Amino acid sequence: MARTRHKPFANFLRQQETDETFRVVFEAERMKLRIARLLKTARTQRGWSQAELARRVGTTQSVIARLESVSDEREPSLHLLGRLAIALGFQLSLSFEKSKKSVTASQRIIHTSTR
Secondary structure, eight states: OOOOOOOOHHHHHHHHTTOHHHHHHHHHHHHHHHHHHHHHHHHHHTTOOHHHHHHHHTSOHHHHHHHHHTOOSSOOOHHHHHHHHHHTTOOOOOOOOOOGGGOOHHHHHHHHHTO
């Protein structure tokens, strides 16, 4: 039986970046992973259990567990993220930034020269 060579994962990702649907889904999952890491780090630095954070936010421990494990298919609402931020002593910040792939060389030069 002939073995097929598998391309490295990085090459696969580069090929998929041209697929708009893939990019949207990939970025959404990356955002959920970042939220999960930030949430767990902030909670554990305070010495709180998932149940304690849930009590302070007004939700259940299972919601916090799903957010931290990224196992929930749903994305957290801005309302929930805001409540989590307040409970953890943070301010929720939201921004829209151009994708590095969509910025042209001339836009980079203009942006750099205005600093």
